[in-house]
Amino acid sequence: MKTSHPNKLLTFFSLYIAQSVPMSLFSTLLPVLMRQDNFSLSAIGLLQLIKLPWIVKFLWAPVVDKRTSELNTYKRWIFSSETVYAVLILLVAFLDLKTSFYTILMLVILSFIASATQDIATDALTALSFNRKERSLGNSMQSMGSFAGSLVGGGLLLLLYKHTGWTTLLVCVSLFVMLALVPLLFYKDKDFTSKQGRTPIGMKDILFFFQQKRISRQLIFLILFYSGIIGTLAMVKPYLVDLGYKTSEIGFMFGVFGSLSGCLCSCAGGYVIRSLGRYYSRILFACIILATTLLFYFLSLSTPGSVLLYVAIFCLWGSYGLSSVLVYTIAMDYVREGREGTDFTLQTVITHLSSMIIAVSSGKLADCLGYSGLFLAEVGLAVLSLVYILTCFKKTVSS
Numbered sequence: 001m002k003t004s005h006p007n008k009l010l011t012f013f014s015l016y017i018a019q020s021v022p023m024s025l026f027s028t029l030l031p032v033l034m035r036q037d038n039f040s041l042s043a044i045g046l047l048q049l050i051k052l053p054w055i056v057k058f059l060w061a062p063v064v065d066k067r068t069s070e071l072n073t074y075k076r077w078i079f080s081s082e083t084v085y086a087v088l089i090l091l092v093a094f095l096d097l098k099t100s101f102y103t104i105l106m107l108v109i110l111s112f113i114a115s116a117t118q119d120i121a122t123d124a125l126t127a128l129s130f131n132r133k134e135r136s137l138g139n140s141m142q143s144m145g146s147f148a149g150s151l152v153g154g155g156l157l158l159l160l161y162k163h164t165g166w167t168t169l170l171v172c173v174s175l176f177v178m179l180a181l182v183p184l185l186f187y188k189d190k191d192f193t194s195k196q197g198r199t200p201i202g203m204k205d206i207l208f209f210f211q212q213k214r215i216s217r218q219l220i221f222l223i224l225f226y227s228g229i230i231g232t233l234a235m236v237k238p239y240l241v242d243l244g245y246k247t248s249e250i251g252f253m254f255g256v257f258g259s260l261s262g263c264l265c266s267c268a269g270g271y272v273i274r275s276l277g278r279y280y281s282r283i284l285f286a287c288i289i290l291a292t293t294l295l296f297y298f299l300s301l302s303t304p305g306s307v308l309l310y311v312a313i314f315c316l317w318g319s320y321g322l323s324s325v326l327v328y329t330i331a332m333d334y335v336r337e338g339r340e341g342t343d344f345t346l347q348t349v350i351t352h353l354s355s356m357i358i359a360v361s362s363g364k365l366a367d368c369l370g371y372s373g374l375f376l377a378e379v380g381l382a383v384l385s386l387v388y389i390l391t392c393f394k395k396t397v398s399s
Helices: 006-036 041-059 061-066 071-093 101-129 135-164 166-179 204-209 215-225 227-242 247-299 306-333 340-392
Strands: none
Touching: 006 041, 006 071, 006 101, 006 135, 006 166, 041 061, 041 101, 041 340, 061 101, 061 340, 071 101, 071 166, 101 135, 101 306, 101 340, 135 166, 135 247, 135 306, 204 340, 215 227, 215 306, 215 340, 227 247, 227 306, 227 340, 247 306, 247 340, 306 340
16 A cells, blocks of 8 residues: 555645635734734633634544544544534634624634634544554644644735735635645545444443553653743743844744645654654664754854754754654654544644743743743753653664
């Protein structure tokens, strides 16, 4: 089975970018528009609620797993949830932010519920459509879709907004979400592994996931692996502001250059993991994260030039892209038969929650110790992650 066939990779890339573009657009555009319209910071703070569906999506992941078996059942879940996603975005397009803020907020939250449901079904479909050797290529499409969505939704569409306006832009985004489903419409896989006849799944399976043998080792890995770069990602924008860079410059460095770097390295990451295997990829990517944290620490000791900052941002987003593919690939190795969507969702939620805690803590740490102190702490976390990998994981035949 040649799972690296371009049509197959295109199908999954289109599904993941369809999720990411509207999410990135709403997360980036809404706070800007609200502040320009003199909304209070408290009202802007309510926008954090739109992320809630992606944090609690594990609660309905067993329902998706329970009601999927054949390839066509996955297609129905994805088509139906993505159609709801597009329709809700279309409704938002014809509402005014000043007069219908709470209605827009509710519709965006509902749209993210639909998107999270599509993600559960797509993740499970990815786990079943790619064999273990080729799985990293499928996960590279997942990571690339996320970074490409950030590039388009959080960068390019913001530039278009000045020329198109709110309604036209969101109508186009809604159409884009539907067009992204076209590759899935023609997607066929003779080697697809059906779940028909497997043990029924229920809500108790969420608890049973954490009772598996040696699962604690995987959970610690999920918490630690990103830790060396998440705090840096959270604080680099303020760091650039304090260095004197303008908003437009920072937007290009992060929204365009950074996202593009992450996308390219995500693509490369899939092939690296396929070539080196999980074991050596863990070590290599952990070393790259450590080198990136050291680079930012040394840059913070002086006033770096633009070239060095671009190199550092490439390393930061590149290591994030590589890490994402590795984390997704290994997470799929830990899914149970018939519970692919539930188990993968649980693991990604753990990474999101731990990353959120580190990102929030990084601000407090930077306030107390300065940027150099924060970056040095990130070096420590990167070292801890590398040591944990070297001591707790061993080379096996399959890795």
